[in-house]
Amino acid sequence: xxxxxxxxxxxxxxxxxxxxxxxxxxxxxxxxxxxxxxxxxxxxxxxxxxxxxxxxxxxxxxxxxxxxxxxxxxxxxxxxxxxxxxxxxxxxxxxxxxxxxxxxxxxxxxxxxxxxxxxxxxxxxxxxxxxxxxxxxxxxxxxxxxxxxxxxxxxxxxxxxxxxxxxxxxxxxxxxxxxxxxxxxxxxxxxxxxxxxxxxxxxxxxxxxxxxxxxxxxxxxxxxxxxxxxxxxxxxxxxxxxxxxxxxxxxxxxxxxxxxxxxxxxxxxxxxxxxxxxxxxxxxxxxxxxxxxxxxxxxxxxxxxxxxxxxxxxxxxxxxxxxxxxxxxxxxxxxxxxxxxxxxxx
Numbered sequence: 001x002x003x004x005x006x007x008x009x010x011x012x013x014x015x016x017x018x019x020x021x022x023x024x025x026x027x028x029x030x031x032x033x034x035x036x037x038x039x040x041x042x043x044x045x046x047x048x049x050x051x052x053x054x055x056x057x058x059x060x061x062x063x064x065x066x067x068x069x070x071x072x073x074x075x076x077x078x079x080x081x082x083x084x085x086x087x088x089x090x091x092x093x094x095x096x097x098x099x100x101x102x103x104x105x106x107x108x109x110x111x112x113x114x115x116x117x118x119x120x121x122x123x124x125x126x127x128x129x130x131x132x133x134x135x136x137x138x139x140x141x142x143x144x145x146x147x148x149x150x151x152x153x154x155x156x157x158x159x160x161x162x163x164x165x166x167x168x169x170x171x172x173x174x175x176x177x178x179x180x181x182x183x184x185x186x187x188x189x190x191x192x193x194x195x196x197x198x199x200x201x202x203x204x205x206x207x208x209x210x211x212x213x214x215x216x217x218x219x220x221x222x223x224x225x226x227x228x229x230x231x232x233x234x235x236x237x238x239x240x241x242x243x244x245x246x247x248x249x250x251x252x253x254x255x256x257x258x259x260x261x262x263x264x265x266x267x268x269x270x271x272x273x274x275x276x277x278x279x280x281x282x283x284x285x286x287x288x289x290x291x292x293x294x295x296x297x298x299x300x301x302x303x304x305x306x307x308x309x310x311x312x313x314x315x316x317x318x319x320x321x322x323x324x325x326x327x328x329x330x331x332x333x334x335x336x337x338x339x340x341x342x343x344x345x346x
Contacts, residue, residue, distance in 0.1 A: 034094040036106060039063040040070070040132075041089045047076060054078045059085065063093060063103055073103045088132040088191060131199040133189035137211065137222045138167070138198075140183050146170070151177060155187060155198060160223060160230040160302050167198045178203050184211040186221065216277050217308045227310050231300030234309070236262040236275075241291040244278075255280065256287045264299060264309060275307050286318065 039061035049056045057079050062070035075093075079085065092106035138155035145151055150172045156164040169187060179185055179200075186205055189195035211219050218224050244257040257280045265272045281287050289295070290311065298316060301309035313319070 034097050034104075036092065036094055037064045038090055039073075039093045039103065041085060041087055041091060042072070044085060044087065051078050054080060057085075061091065061093065061103065063095065071100075073101055075103060075105060077105065084129070086129050086132075089129045090127070090132055127188055127199055127201075131188040131190055131197070133191045133195055135222060136187055136189050136195075136198070137184055137219055138164075138187060140179055140181050140185060141166070142181065143177060153177070153200060155185065155200070157187075157189070157195070157198075158184075158223065160226045161232065161304065162230075165194055167195055169198045169200045171200060182213055184213070184217060184219075186219075215307055216275060217305065218277070218310050223302075223308065224310060227300050227302060227308070228312060228314055231309070232303045233267040233312070233315075234264055234299050234301055235267070235296050236264045236299045236309075236311075238290070238293055238295050238297065239263060239274075240293060243287075243291070254283045256284075257281075258287070258290050260290060262299075264301065264306070266301070266306070273306060275309060277310060279311055289316070 041059060042062055043058075043060035045058050045060075047056045047058050055078070056076055059075045059077060060072060061075060062072050064070055085091075093103045094106045096102035096104070136157045138157040140153060141156050142154040143151050144154075150170055153169040153171065155167055155169060157167055158164060167187070167189065186201040187198040188201065190197045211217055218227060238260055240261040242259045244259060246255065246257055250256075257278065260277050260279055262275055262277060263272055264275050279290050281290060289297070298312040299309050300312045
């Protein structure tokens, strides 16, 4: 065998060993230090290659970003027998810290990190794939045991200014269900239009916090955004404003929380009424506005439930509240890391 042939064989063997090792090392680094997030599968196609007689598939995903719209990336992966992937399915991914265009499916190593987000991702990936529709809130109307250990839960989904829509959730619970008739719960809906079934999120989804049974029932994840665009308009006079205690991590970022007692005057001329609202603001300037007793501010309310209302941040010129919520979420994650627990509510 000539020297040139020997060198070529050594080079080939080195590449066969070194390249997979480098890829594994890079993935390992992403699993330990990369950003954990969620992604939605938008396309699945064949690559016409295989490893150990198993097909390698190209899975296109839209990856959630800290700021801005989702980013489309591709993952090439062997699909082993028994692994099920579907369009629209939400999956946990980890982003390469050195290349944001490179993502991997989050494995057990990534999801077991001491990272507050890992808890949420483990929860999200436990949702059955058929419930890949929107996140909703609804009121529990009835619980009916089925005889096989499951419970059929009737939930009336709440939509601002629209009739309620009934869906059924067939689930099993360890012990007694963590809710009862009249409670408001979060649920993931199926993709039908209109939806017919849902999956009720467990208490871990909100770290055990619940939506009030009476009074102002605006929640931060669903109705707070929906009411700004679908709610009826009105004005509210601030009768009192009481600042709530927050960790120093929030306050040094200019974030504060207030409980306001308000007199609400609907724009349509219907009778005024009294109500209260818990408001989180992201700067001292905004805090000065919401804490000014006697001032009048624009609000949006649910015409089906006038006690459910919120400050109209868009009419006040504060822009899209999602940006403020993103800031709050980042600080919440920082607080959770400092405390070694789940994200607190603001």
